[in-house]
Amino acid sequence: xxxxxxxxFFMKKALQEAEMAFEKGEIPVGAVVVVNNTVIxxxxxxxxxxxxxxxxxxxxxxxxxANYLGGKYLKDCTLxxxxxxxxxxxxxxxxxxxxxxxxGASDExxxxxxxxxxxxxxxxxxxxxxADEAAELMKRFFxxxxx
Amino acid sequence: xxxxxxxxFFMKKALQEAEMAFEKGEIPVGAVVVVNNTVIxxxxxxxxxxxxxxxxxxxxxxxxxANYLGGKYLKDCTLxxxxxxxxxxxxxxxxxxxxxxxxGASDExxxxxxxxxxxxxxxxxxxxxxADEAAELMKRFFxxxxx
Numbered sequence: 001x002x003x004x005x006x007x008x009f010f011m012k013k014a015l016q017e018a019e020m021a022f023e024k025g026e027i028p029v030g031a032v033v034v035v036n037n038t039v040i041x042x043x044x045x046x047x048x049x050x051x052x053x054x055x056x057x058x059x060x061x062x063x064x065x066a067n068y069l070g071g072k073y074l075k076d077c078t079l080x081x082x083x084x085x086x087x088x089x090x091x092x093x094x095x096x097x098x099x100x101x102x103x104g105a106s107d108e109x110x111x112x113x114x115x116x117x118x119x120x121x122x123x124x125x126x127x128x129x130x131a132d133e134a135a136e137l138m139k140r141f142f143x144x145x146x147x
Numbered sequence: 148x149x150x151x152x153x154x155x156f157f158m159k160k161a162l163q164e165a166e167m168a169f170e171k172g173e174i175p176v177g178a179v180v181v182v183n184n185t186v187i188x189x190x191x192x193x194x195x196x197x198x199x200x201x202x203x204x205x206x207x208x209x210x211x212x213a214n215y216l217g218g219k220y221l222k223d224c225t226l227x228x229x230x231x232x233x234x235x236x237x238x239x240x241x242x243x244x245x246x247x248x249x250x251g252a253s254d255e256x257x258x259x260x261x262x263x264x265x266x267x268x269x270x271x272x273x274x275x276x277x278a279d280e281a282a283e284l285m286k287r288f289f290x291x292x293x294x
Contacts, residue, residue, distance in 0.1 A: 051219045052210050053242035054201070063199050072198045087264050088238030095200035095235065116263050117234050 005037040007080070007102050011130045014080040014104070017044040017057065018137055024049060028137045031057035031081040033065035033074065040077075041065040057081060058089035062096055074098040082134035084111035084127065094120050102126045104134030152184040154227070154249050158277045161227040161251070164191040164204065165284055171196060175284045178204035178228040180212035180221065187224075188212040204228060205236035209243050221245040229281035231258035231274065241267050249273045251281030 010032055017030025021044035033041040043060035047053055058081055066072045078100040085093060085103065090112030093101060097120045106127065108114055119125065157179055164177025168191035180188040190207035194200055205228055213219045225247040232240060232250065237259030240248060244267045253274065255261055266272065 047219060051213050051217065053213070053219050054206055054210055054239050059201055063201055066198050066200070070198065072194060072200050086238055087241060088235050091233055091235030091238050091264070092201050095233075115265055117238070118262055 007126065007129045010034050010039070010078070010080045011082070011102065011104060013039060013042065014057075014082050015130065015133055015137070017042055018082045018134065021045045021057070022137060022141055028141050029057045029081065029083045031061040031079060033061045034078045034080065035065075035069075035076050040068045054088065056086065056089050058085050059092055062092050062098075066096070072096070078102060080129075082130075083107055083138070084113065086110050087112055087115045087117045090115075090117035090119060093123065094118060096120075097122050100124050100126070102129050104129055105131045105138065154273065154276045157181050157186070157225070157227045158229070158249065158251060160186060160189065161204075161229050162277065162280055162284070164189055165229045165281065168192045168204070169284060169288055175288050176204045176228065176230045178208040178226060180208045181225045181227065182212075182216075182223050187215045201235065203233065203236050205232050206239055209239050209245075213243070219243070225249060227276075229277075230254055230285070231260065233257050234259055234262045234264045237262075237264035237266060240270065241265060243267075244269050247271050247273070249276050251276055252278045252285065 013032045014030040018028040022028035026045045030044040032039050041061040041064035043057045045057045046055040074096040080102045082104040084107040160179045161177040165175040169175035173192045177191040188208040188211035190204045192204045193202040221243040227249045229251040231254040
């Protein structure tokens with residue numbers, strides 16, 4: 001039987017969150033946290049609406065997932081996020097000891113890989129999942145803002 | 148006339164916050180945000196109580212200060228924090244474009260300086276303000292936990 005719970009399957013849910021951010025005039029980044037093929041947290045960037053630089057999609061999902069699990073460590077969890085996490089979010093993921101991070105588009109300017117932010121040794125990273133879709137959404141957002 | 152609004156003056160307030168964290172069984176780190184010699188935000192570490200790795204003193208103070216100011220950039224603000232910020236908090240401070248960071252004790256293991264986290268070019272940093280008091284509080288906390 002085919003496994004429907006692929007990285008693409010969950011990244012599509014993160015992309016749906018990013019679309020919601022887009023509709024609110026927020027930089028379109030979305031995230032979900034998955035454990036045992038179940039989504040336990042979903043969020044999108046709300047920095048403008050909340051007037052808060054810490055309201056990135058990842059930060060909200062980390063908080064929500066820990067709340068769901070009743071503990072602050074995201075053991076056996078995978079974060080799907082449409083854009084490469086920044087220093088702040090990677091720093092939060094470091095503390096969370098999350099098992100896996102799957103991101104879509106790279107952020108060559110401010111992504112944690114360029115910035116050299118360290119993740120927890122327990123954490124594995126997969127990049128480039130539905131990257132074109134995530135990058136296209138970002139391009140469309142910034143094009144609409146320039147009008 | 149003597150200026151009472153020294154770095155020590157505000158760091159004492161951050162240390163009071165750290166003491167509150169200590170009393171709650173939290174790693175004792177406290178922070179305040181100051182603009183024009185007025186404290187506009189104060190907070191202490193609540194990661195245990197909130198079950199949330201993102202609930203560092205600095206993160207809460209950044210959110211509270213932005214809320215007070217009605218904008219997400221911490222222009223003309225100084226953050227006083229008893230311990231050197233971690234990657235996550237330094238990453239949040241990067242986004243906030245805060246004017247100045249004053250910290251007490253260094254964190255040679257997980258502080259942003261060792262980790263190489265980048266701050267905003269607008270931000271200046273002062274370190275070592277009441278560092279002994281902050282370090283002593285941390286030592287006292289970890290000694291009490293080992294008992």
